[in-house]
Amino acid sequence: MNIRTFERGILESDPEWATQKPVHPGTLMQCFVQGVMAADTWYPGYTLPPNFENVVNYVAFHINRQNAVMLSLLEFEDFLRDICPENPFFVAWSGYKVPFAKPTSRQCISHDEVYRSATVALRNDNRLNEAFDAAFKAFSAGAHD
DSSP: OOHHHHHHHHHHTOHHHHSOEEOOHHHHHHHHHHHHHHHSOOOTTOOOOTTHHHHHHHHHHHHHHOOOSEEOHHHHHHHHHHHGGGSHHHHHTTSOOOTTOOOSSOOOOOHHHHHHHHHHHHHHHHHHHHHHHHHHHHHHTTOOO
16 A cells, blocks of 8 residues: 555545535636645746646646536545646656755656645635634624624
């Protein structure tokens, strides 16, 4: 059993990761872009990854093809793991690794890190929305001063 399979088993038993929640397609795109940016190495003179717009448009196209507005965090990560490797520009991002070098240029973009960072961004967005909803409900119920 590899670490991803082991971790998946743990996350499947976590309601925060396994429960479907309503999500807007724009939020999914925002989280994907955040995932790419979190996974990419920052260096002096940073530029966006090569063909960034192509990859983002590719993911957006596939997000727009989805009929579901209910999605769990694990389903979002699975979705990215399914469609991103189909894009040759996304695949190329992992092909120029310079291990243990001081970042003076792009080293590589870990696909696993993109998937998990995007999913964590969605988790954080869900948490903010749930906190806002709870505060709004409390306020509306007269629990305010």
